[in-house]
Amino acid sequence: MPLILEDSPSPSPSPASPVIESSPTTIRRQEYHESDVVIVGAGILGTSLAVTLARQGRSVILLEKCLKEPDRIVGELLQPGGVQALEQLGLRNCLENIDAIRVKGYEVIYYGTGVEIPYPANAAGAEILEATGRPFAGEIIDSRRPARIRRPEGRSFHHGRFIQQLRSAAMREENISLIEGKVTDTIKNGWTGQVLGVEAERTKAGQKDVFFGQLTVLADGYASRFRKEFITHAPISKSKFYGLELIDADLPRSMHGHVVLGEGAPVLLYQIGTHETRALVDVPEGTPTASHANGGVKEHLRRVVLPSLPKCVQSSFERALDDGKIRSMPNSWLPPSTQQVPGMVLLGDAMNMRHPLTGGGMTVAFNDVLMLRDLLSPEQVPDLGDTERVKRQMRTFHWRRKNLTSVINILAQALYSLFAANDPHLRALQHGCFRYFQRGGACVDGPVGLLAGIIRQPFVLFYHFFAVALLAMWLMVRKSPLWRLPWTLLATVGVFWKACVVIFPFIFSEMRS
Numbered sequence: 204m205p206l207i208l209e210d211s212p213s214p215s216p217s218p219a220s221p222v223i224e225s226s227p228t229t230i231r232r233q234e235y236h237e238s239d240v241v242i243v244g245a246g247i248l249g250t251s252l253a254v255t256l257a258r259q260g261r262s263v264i265l266l267e268k269c270l271k272e273p274d275r276i277v278g279e280l281l282q283p284g285g286v287q288a289l290e291q292l293g294l295r296n297c298l299e300n301i302d303a304i305r306v307k308g309y310e311v312i313y314y315g316t317g318v319e320i321p322y323p324a325n326a327a328g329a330e331i332l333e334a335t336g337r338p339f340a341g342e343i344i345d346s347r348r349p350a351r352i353r354r355p356e357g358r359s360f361h362h363g364r365f366i367q368q369l370r371s372a373a374m375r376e377e378n379i380s381l382i383e384g385k386v387t388d389t390i391k392n393g394w395t396g397q398v399l400g401v402e403a404e405r406t407k408a409g410q411k412d413v414f415f416g417q418l419t420v421l422a423d424g425y426a427s428r429f430r431k432e433f434i435t436h437a438p439i440s441k442s443k444f445y446g447l448e449l450i451d452a453d454l455p456r457s458m459h460g461h462v463v464l465g466e467g468a469p470v471l472l473y474q475i476g477t478h479e480t481r482a483l484v485d486v487p488e489g490t491p492t493a494s495h496a497n498g499g500v501k502e503h504l505r506r507v508v509l510p511s512l513p514k515c516v517q518s519s520f521e522r523a524l525d526d527g528k529i530r531s532m533p534n535s536w537l538p539p540s541t542q543q544v545p546g547m548v549l550l551g552d553a554m555n556m557r558h559p560l561t562g563g564g565m566t567v568a569f570n571d572v573l574m575l576r577d578l579l580s581p582e583q584v585p586d587l588g589d590t591e592r593v594k595r596q597m598r599t600f601h602w603r604r605k606n607l608t609s610v611i612n613i614l615a616q617a618l619y620s621l622f623a624a625n626d627p628h629l630r631a632l633q634h635g636c637f638r639y640f641q642r643g644g645a646c647v648d649g650p651v652g653l654l655a656g657i658i659r660q661p662f663v664l665f666y667h668f669f670a671v672a673l674l675a676m677w678l679m680v681r682k683s684p685l686w687r688l689p690w691t692l693l694a695t696v697g698v699f700w701k702a703c704v705v706i707f708p709f710i711f712s713e714m715r716s
Contacts, residue, residue, distance in 0.1 A: 229262075238262040238264045240256055251289075278362040280306065284570065305358065322655050443485075444532050445486055445500055446529070470484050484508050540601075639671045
């Protein structure tokens with residue numbers, strides 16, 4: 204098991220022990236720090252990509268600044284489309300022994316009224332069932348329905364436990380060297396600009412070292428130190444999630460994520476363990492009730508958020524508030540972009556982010572790895588040092604991934620705009636969205652299939668979004684007194700215009716290269 208954590212010498216074999224000779228590739232990687240691929244960041248994408256490439260026979264150096272179990276408040280809910288990708292990568296076992304919770308769908312609570320949004324039956328679709336010859340990953344059979352009807356499931360868990368399972372899988376691969384160290388810079392060819400590897404400072408030894416690879420993958424997360432160097436777009440953050448861990452909370456519907464909508468921004472509730480439930484409260488920039496003058500975020504949570512929660516959750520939420528362990532994380536938007544730097548690719552949250560409201564980040568990451576497994580396979584790219592071929596494959600990757608990622612990116616941003624409604628037109632759209640869900644059938648199956656990473660057709664998103672807008676307009680007209688009808692019709696035009704203003708910028712951002 205090739206695990207490199209520090210520069211301590213390897214124990215000498217006893218005379219009675221057979222000497223196992225290392226392959227030239229292993230010697231080159233461990234002693235000279237040369238490999239086919241150097242990956243910076245042993246998170247969701249970096250670790251799963253390392254395992255995937257190693258299983259194709261590639262030699263991989265995986266660098267991570269800290270190998271302790273991470274403690275984050277997002278990246279805790281994996282949608283069914285992510286569970287499927289994880290299984291296809293051969294990493295489904297990483298969901299075991301971490302007290303993961305089955306997730307069957309969502310409960311949306313609008314001013315105290317709830318509606319269930321289960322993952323759709325037969326959500327995998329004929330294409331996936333025929334391609335695999337077996338049920339969709341994570342599906343269960345609904346005994347109350349005909350035998351052929353199945354519903355997929357997601358999983359929720361403690362982020363750090365899942366990450367450690369992925370890292371354990373990486374450490375079991377003999378083609379991977381996992382090294383704890385902080386990457387400080389990239390190494391470039393002064394003439395061509397090609398990235399040749401990275402410089403890093405070993406965490407325990409405290410010494411600087413260099414690592415070379417034919418391809419360098421930078422997957423160092425949402426706070427990437429290399430993003431500015433290689434892409435022109437900067438993340439846009441207009442709110443933060445403040446996270447609490449509730450103990451033994453009584454949720455309105457078990458094995459479901461909950462979205463609570465009211466006067467303020469949305470609140471997410473979902474179980475991450477047998478006794479633990481995550482509460483994420485979105486607080487937009489400039490929220491008056493969260494200002495320092497009004498007591499700060501903690502008082503905002505107590506005075507504004509707590510009364511809006513379901514009664515069954517309030518006591519556990521208040522206990523978590525009194526405990527005082529409140530953590531925050533920015534909610535960022537970063538549209539994807541192609542990179543044409545030879546010898547390097549930027550992936551994961553370092554390259555593309557969306558609001559975590561829909562829990563789509565890990566689904567995007569695992570499906571990206573699944574696509575890269577094919578595009579960068581030894582059959583497609585025998586030599587990763589062939590920078591022109593790698594760049595061509597990465598251009599293909601950028602456009603091919605959009606069937607899924609553009610849906611998840613646009614849906615996350617558009618839904619957040621509606622759920623955090625801060626003007627009359629957005630509030631009308633929010634009301635229309637909830638009433639749309641109440642209609643059930645295709646009005647639920649389509650949107651939640653998109654959110655789950657199962658339906659991968661951008662037009663379906665476009666259709667449902669504007670169906671919500673038209674329903675919102677009709678609801679305004681229906682409840683309007685006759686004498687106000689001319690003004691109401693004018694207001695409906697404003698609602699439709701607001702819907703266009705919400706979604707089209709995100710569509711255009713996905714269309715650019």
